[in-house]
Amino acid sequence: MGLKTPLFAEHQALDARIVPFGGWDMPLHYGSQLQEHHSVRRDAGMFDVSHMQVVDLDGSGATSFLRHLIANDVAKPQTPGKALYSCMLNERGGVVDDLIVYFHALDQYRMVVNAATAEKDLAWMQKQGSSFDIDICPRRDLAMIAVQGPSARAKAVDLIPAGLREQANGLAPFAAAEQGDWFTGRTGYTGEDGFEIICPAGEAPDLWQGLLNVGVAPCGLGARDTLRLEAGMNLYGQDMDEDVGPLESGLGWTIAWEPADRDFIGRNALQTQREQGGLRRFVGLLLTGRGVLRGHQEIRSGGKPAGEITSGGFAPTLQRSIAFARVAPDVGAECEVLIRGKTVPARVVKPPFVRNGRPCIDLL
Amino acid sequence: MSNTPEDLKYTKEHEWVRDNGDGTLTVGITDHAQDALGDLVYIEMPEVGRQVDAAEACAVVESVKAASDIYSPVGGEVTEVNVALGDAPETINDDPYDAGWMFKLRMSDASQLDGLLDAAGYEALVAEEE
Numbered sequence: 001m002g003l004k005t006p007l008f009a010e011h012q013a014l015d016a017r018i019v020p021f022g023g024w025d026m027p028l029h030y031g032s033q034l035q036e037h038h039s040v041r042r043d044a045g046m047f048d049v050s051h052m053q054v055v056d057l058d059g060s061g062a063t064s065f066l067r068h069l070i071a072n073d074v075a076k077p078q079t080p081g082k083a084l085y086s087c088m089l090n091e092r093g094g095v096v097d098d099l100i101v102y103f104h105a106l107d108q109y110r111m112v113v114n115a116a117t118a119e120k121d122l123a124w125m126q127k128q129g130s131s132f133d134i135d136i137c138p139r140r141d142l143a144m145i146a147v148q149g150p151s152a153r154a155k156a157v158d159l160i161p162a163g164l165r166e167q168a169n170g171l172a173p174f175a176a177a178e179q180g181d182w183f184t185g186r187t188g189y190t191g192e193d194g195f196e197i198i199c200p201a202g203e204a205p206d207l208w209q210g211l212l213n214v215g216v217a218p219c220g221l222g223a224r225d226t227l228r229l230e231a232g233m234n235l236y237g238q239d240m241d242e243d244v245g246p247l248e249s250g251l252g253w254t255i256a257w258e259p260a261d262r263d264f265i266g267r268n269a270l271q272t273q274r275e276q277g278g279l280r281r282f283v284g285l286l287l288t289g290r291g292v293l294r295g296h297q298e299i300r301s302g303g304k305p306a307g308e309i310t311s312g313g314f315a316p317t318l319q320r321s322i323a324f325a326r327v328a329p330d331v332g333a334e335c336e337v338l339i340r341g342k343t344v345p346a347r348v349v350k351p352p353f354v355r356n357g358r359p360c361i362d363l364l
Numbered sequence: 365m366s367n368t369p370e371d372l373k374y375t376k377e378h379e380w381v382r383d384n385g386d387g388t389l390t391v392g393i394t395d396h397a398q399d400a401l402g403d404l405v406y407i408e409m410p411e412v413g414r415q416v417d418a419a420e421a422c423a424v425v426e427s428v429k430a431a432s433d434i435y436s437p438v439g440g441e442v443t444e445v446n447v448a449l450g451d452a453p454e455t456i457n458d459d460p461y462d463a464g465w466m467f468k469l470r471m472s473d474a475s476q477l478d479g480l481l482d483a484a485g486y487e488a489l490v491a492e493e494e
Contacts (some may be wrong), residue, residue, distance in 0.1 A: 033428055034403040034454070222402065222428060292406050292426045314405040314428055321406075340424075340431070 001025070005050035006143045006201040010208050014218055022116030024051040026221055033222030037316045040190055040227055041357045044149035044156075045219035046211050053118035054139040054198060055111045055125070061132035062107040069128055070101070071246060071264055073256035077103045081176045083185060086254055088121070089266030093245040093273060097121050098236050098254075100187065102176050110183070112144075114236050128265065142181065143204035147216060148194035148227075150357065153186075156195050159210040160184060168195065189224065191231025191355045229322060230315045232284065232352030238295060239282075239310045239324055247273055248326060250282035250351070278329060280307060284351040285323040286361060287337065289344035293323035298338040299346075301331045309337065317354050318363060324351070366396035366490065369461055373477060374486035375437045380461060381480060384468070388443055389477075392465045393425065393434065393456060396490050401427040404453040409445040410467060416440060418476055423466060425456065438476040440469040 002025040011018065016027035027048065029036060039045040057066070066074040072086030082103045088096045097117045102110045113121045118138070125136055147156040153169075160168050160182065167177035168184040173193070176185035183198035199207055212218065225235070234240060240249035247255075247270060255270065256262070273279060287293050293312030298305055312323030323346075327335070336343040349361045368374075373381045378397035382390040398404070406426040416422045416436040423434035445467045449455055456464035471477070481489065 029402070032403055032457075226428065290406070291408075292431065294431070314426075
């Protein structure tokens, strides 16, 4: 019996298949996760993501705290509505969580962290923040719905309160706007355009119903996973964890090394890793043989073990099996995957696999 | 409530069996099984001509979530496989008892059919598992 979001009754009313996820009872699908995936790529779908943890952070020490806490640099997004994707590292350079930070005003930020790691993240932040003048406020009074797909913004915009609507309409990709307790980001975890809308928990069911009424398809965790994998987006707990760093997880681009005197947690460990070299590579795979790639399957190159799959599955838009894998640095353009005792050929490709409804890789 | 046709027999591993009356059986997976697995994306079939024993793993169905072995309900020889499933594995989800049939077997010992469940027996099994 897990925690329930403010939209749980809506999922029951739609006959969702409910499964446990990170301590929450969440919809896996509402009938067919493949159909839900296609709805997002072709039209508009929505996800209840209220289980994710919104954390508001303010105080005179907020900026210096965040510049110490996370590997990307909040000095970059210093105008209202700007967002930053970052890893939060431990002293060994391993990933505690990945998250997005939004700038609200000077020394006022909003973070959104993963549901399964929320308690851990908050304890970590409290501990690391003890000597800074900050207030850390987990917001459990809010709900969040991600509306994604080529028609998503057009369908959602009239359901956003009038005072926020024009700003929402004018948002650049990866920017956000807010008014009172409503917040809209032009962000997402699908590789399609769309909004992530935060609102007071009590107003979420009306928002959900309103979106249903304009033809937005309810979508569950199953589709969420196939969409993000196609979009080349990492999943914490599968693609990275506390024992592996961003440099071996395809997240080197999220580390702000400059300015060189910014002492963020994990910097020294990452520096050492960079200097020592021999780091494993994080790559995309396209299965060229038959079957389905799955997490933890062994990669072979030249007949020898050469790494393992971190996330794998069937890509509904590509109609092929794809994966992320962490491999030895000398793995070339082709490799093999051990699937239930048989070696099956795969090709190494550079993610993303799909963006804006179209394949980005060569499928031949 | 899953659909469990009266005229079929069933295994504990959620396969259904149709006796074709000519010494051959048709085999597939039940409505309960396809619902539990979710959308199917890949099917691996036995080779025509393969000899199988009762309870031997002889096929694999893969859904978005996981791979699942399919076991031969009786001993015999595989005589035919539903090749259409190769391009359209979701047929099993849409129509598990007809268009979603998986393979046909020539039985080596018809008495093995007696060990299978009837519809009521299968429904009781499903109720117990839930």
